[in-house]
Amino acid sequence: MKQLTGPICLFLAFTLAGTGVLSARYLSGKLGIFTITTVSLFFALLFLLPFCLKALPGSLSGLSKREKVQLFAQSFFGMFLFRLFLLLGLLHTSAGEAGLLTGATPAITAILAAVFLKERINRQKATGILSTVAGILLIQGLTAGADFNKAHFLGNILVLCAACCESIFNILSRSFVKKTVTADGTRLTPLVQTAVVSTITMALCLIPSALENPVARLSILTHSDWFALMWYGVFVTVLAFICWYAGIRRCSAITAAAFSGMMPFTSLLLSVLLLGEQAGFRQWSGGFLVIIGIVIIALKERL
Template sequence: MNQLKGKLYLLCAFSLAGTSVVSARFVTGKLGNFTITAVSLFFALVFLVLLCGRQLIRCLSQMSFRDFGFLILQALCGIFLFRMFLLNGLRNTSAGEAGILTGATPAITAILAIAVLREPAGSRKVFGILCTVIGILVIQGVLTPGSGLDLKHMGGNMLVLCAAACESVFNTLSRISALRNSEESAMPSNPVSQTTIVTAIAMVLCLIPAAFEHPIKRLAAIDLLEWTALLWYGIFVTALAFICWYAGIKRCGAFTAAAFSGMMPFTSMLLSAALLGENADWRQWVGGFLIIIGMFLIGSKGTNITLPINRSIRLKEKHFQP
């Protein structure tokens, strides 16, 4: 039952996160990247502070320097760098293609789970990673003779892939933190408080660079649609998605989280077609199909292959019951 709740939380988290590509599309080019991130995080922070109240003070009082360091890294990778790469990438690629390319997150997370967490990998997971890599190459046009690669467009896609890599690092850091807290009980793992602290750290990181983007003048020029996109980006893509994420990752392993992260490209692709009217060509459909296959293979159970496994971390995974 606990695993089922964790999977439902992860499903909600990545479905909401998948709307980030479309909501960001409405404000990209009209506001600076750091301004978009800072304003959306401000909306998220107001919502979260009202939601968690005194729990935040209690959480901060019991937090060690190492706990705070982990949260700084999570804020840096999961919000600051992820959004910087994504927003810059959207300047040179479509929202639909960017959404598909975020499907690389499961494969990158699976590789990190093997390399860092030493989780055992099955042959299906390895094949799933290969499917994801081939799918990305198809979307980029690398495997298509005479495709006439546009270096600017490819550069945009590479930035989106960097965003997916940052999301994967964030996923791995969150799992490490959840495992350590379960053993040491170092910090109360309240999802709302964790999300509030991470959001506040990320907003502070954005404030100084945002000041050089003439934020007041450019914010005064946007209309209701852009303000709605910023509000959605803050409350739903950040606050609610991260609350669901922290609630899910303490109940599920990294491979399960990797599989559910495939909901990001699926949601992005549907919304890009429905709201932005973007059409995908055959390379995007084939590449997207391969990435989705990779997502399901990574999340499935397969026969184990020989890999070095850190027994202490595996015991933590087996013993962990939040």
């Protein structure tokens, strides 16, 4: 069971992250991009800090300047730029399409892991990754002569930029947790790491959000809007990142690449169930391939 802890954490992390596309789509146009991030992270920290506030000083004191820079880089790519590109992209494309385009993450992460972390891609992992990527291509309609949605070209490019940022974050996280220790000799806990990354990102967004007329916009939000903000903060940020950091400690970046296929699949599923978007046999077949790829990787982690 211990061998499955990492894969289970990664599965939960990317499933929760997939719900973030819908939350972001729901809030898109109602609030400024930086306001959405700032307020959602406020809810995240409000939930998170009571559990890790005492551990923060001791944990951070054991970090070198280089490791603190690495934490900043995780914040910049994994939250700030990822959410910036995603929210901008959602102004021009649908939630389902945006979620599916994040499916570029597995392939990008696998390539970066092989190049920068020197991780080996054995036959079973390669099969799992190929199954995941093939499923995502099938979902997106890039196979069988299906037409790509050119009307949303700008939004699609922005979402692909978000996928690249997510992949860079994956590599930075894996590199960081392999080396980082705190003052008492233990690794930085997922709770503390999530709190630090969230705080840095919120600080980056404060000034830009002040220029988006946040008070007036926030004053007219409905209860559903506030729920979406809280969900984006507590579930998509806190719980997803805690699961992510717990999983990446136990699994390689290439393994994480396969599990990141759950993000577009979850987005597709919820877009159909909650937003009324349509999906045909090709999309569900692609989703099945994504799940198969993840199962292959999970079995490899267990063996």
